Amino acid sequence: MTTTAQATDEHERNRKHAQRGAFYGFYVDMFDIYLPIIALAPAIGYFISPDLDASTTAVITGMIFAATLVGRPLGALIFGRYADMHGRKNATVIAVAGFGILTIVVGLLPGYQTWGIGSVVAFVLLRFVIGIFVGGEYTAASPLAMEYSPKEKRGLNGGLIMTGFPLxxxxxxxxxxxxxxxxxxxxxxxxxxxxxxxxPFFIGGAMALAFVAYYLKSVRESELFEGSGGGGTPVKDLFTGENRKSFIQVFVLMTGFWLSLNCVTAILPGLLRTESNLTPTQTSVTLIVAYLVVAVMYVVCAVVSQRTGRRPFLMVWGGIAGIGGTALYALYLATKPQNLFVVIIMVTLIAVLVVSVWGLTTVYINERFRTGVRATGFGLGYSLAVVIPSFYAFYQSGLSSFMPFEWTVLPLLVIGCAFITVGAAMGPETKDVDFAAADKEPALEH
Structure with missing residues (x-):
């Protein structure tokens, strides 16, 4: 008969594997997301006509980036429903295998010289389908890890998972x-x-397939999910009563997260080349330094929120990012520094002020939903909010009628940070939520 000590040891092993699996999964997920932004940037001419002007090229690049992000809500819906009804583990495996294989296919595509406009069309369509699979990965793996995590360590564990993003x-x-x-x-x-x-695309695909092998061998299904039995109607339940209120609040919050994030991760690398005249190599060095620091700050922010509470931390940080981050961004645009050391310092500070708060996303959103809808709520809450911010290039194009194009990032950053503060204010405190106890409470209908 299994003793209490053996059961405890087994649970701890399961927890560690679930935690590692969520980190590795999120890592390969985000690796895939930013391949077009960083790795393809020096070779974007391979897929588009050399006769296009800089503004049109920026819009096409934005479409490539947006295609993956727009596919994510559909993936969250499909895989979130599956994970809430049939389990988190299999949903994760299918999703990661899907985007791993297709990422390798993208690496084999011919360019504009061979297929003409068809090359970029094929790229965008493949990235959209990849986005569907990517949306399924974190939708299943992150709730599994959070359900294994004791509430007093959820901040730390959630922050560690999120470091997969900057790393x-x-x-x-x-x-x-x-x-x-x-x-x-x-x-x-x-x-x-x-x-x-x-x-880089081949490497990303290979890492995804290696993750699938690890996950199949080492990660066990969530004990909390197994105890609840699965089934039900998670999509319908998500948009009913208290779940609906939670989803709307998370959607507002995450819209701000994504819009402010795009101002740094998607727009800033291009400005480094046009405003500071950095070479592709110098741009890479700058981003490496900035995001290593951000990775540390993810964990710091998540751990601090375990003490202060998620709600006040998010509300205050939205103001810090909106005022301090925007001011520093404006200073960069005004001075256009050419010294690499100065650029690295400024970019690192901007990234820390604007992006560090992402360390709370995994833990906070999972705390907002019950087990029966957690994967669906986390996946859709995280992903659906990405759609509007994904078209940042088009917003910039519209704003350029009133201001220089490079300055259009500033109002987008202010709006994004305001959404973070407002979204946090709309929700309750969550750091002490007991998942098992919350599942036993009667749901309120409105």
């Missing part, structure tokens, strides 16, 4: 940096443009 960003930047040394970028016939950009 993946750093990894893509490092690989891009190395590839640019091996295969320099230049005109359409340069080595990086012809084949160098493909290597």
């Amino acid at each position: 993946a960003y750093v990894s893509v930047a490092v690989i891009t940096f190395v590839m640019l040394q091996i295969a320099p970028a230049g005109d359409i016939d340069s080595p990086y443009v012809q084949w160098g950009w493909r290597i």
Whole structure:
């Protein structure tokens, strides 16, 4: 008969594997998300006509980035429902295997010289389907890890999972940096443009498939989910009563998270090249330094929120990012520093002020939903909010009628940070929520 000590040891092993699995899964997820932004940037001419102006090129690049993000809510819906009805583990495996295989396919695509406009169309469509699978990964793996985590450690564990985000960003930047040394970028016939950009995509696909093997072997289904029995109607239940209120609040909060994030991760790298005249190599070095610091700050913010509470921390940080982050961003645009050291310091500070609060996302959103709808609520709350911010390039194009194009990022950042503060204010405190006890409480209908 299994003793209490053996059962405790087994639970602890399961918890560690679930935690590692969520981190690795989120890491390969975010690695895939930012491949087009970092690795493809020096080779974007491979897929688009060389006759396009800078503004049109920026819009097309934005479409490539947005395609994956727009696919994510559909993936969250499909895989969230599956995870809440049939389990978190299998949903994670299917999702990661899907985007791993398709990422390798993207690395094999021919370019504009061969397929014309069809090359970028194929790229965008593939990235959309990849987005569906990507949306399924964190929708299942993160709730599984949080359900294994004791409430007093959820902040730390959630923050560690979220470090997969900046560390993946750093990894893509490092690989891009190395590839640019091996295969320099230049005109359409340069080595990086012809084949160098493909290597990071192949690496991303291989890591995803390696993750699938680990997850199948080592991670056990959530004990909390097994205890609840699954089944039910998670999508319908999510938009009923208290669940609906929670979803609306999370949607507002995450809209602010995504909009402010895009101002840094999607827009700022391009400004480094146009405003500070950084080479692709210098841009990679700058991003590597900034996001290594951000990775540490993710954990710091999540742990601090375990003491202060999630709600006040999010409300205050939205103001800090909106005022301090925007002011520093404006200073960068006004001064256009050319010294690499100064650029690295400024970009790191901007990233810390604006992006560090993401360390709370996994833990906070999971705390807002019960077990029967947690995967669906987390996945859709996290992903559906990305749609509006994903079209940041079009908002910039509209704002450019009133201000210089490079300054259009500032109002978007202010709006995003305001949504963070308002969204946090709309919700309750969650750090002491007991998942098992909450599941036994009667649901309120409105």
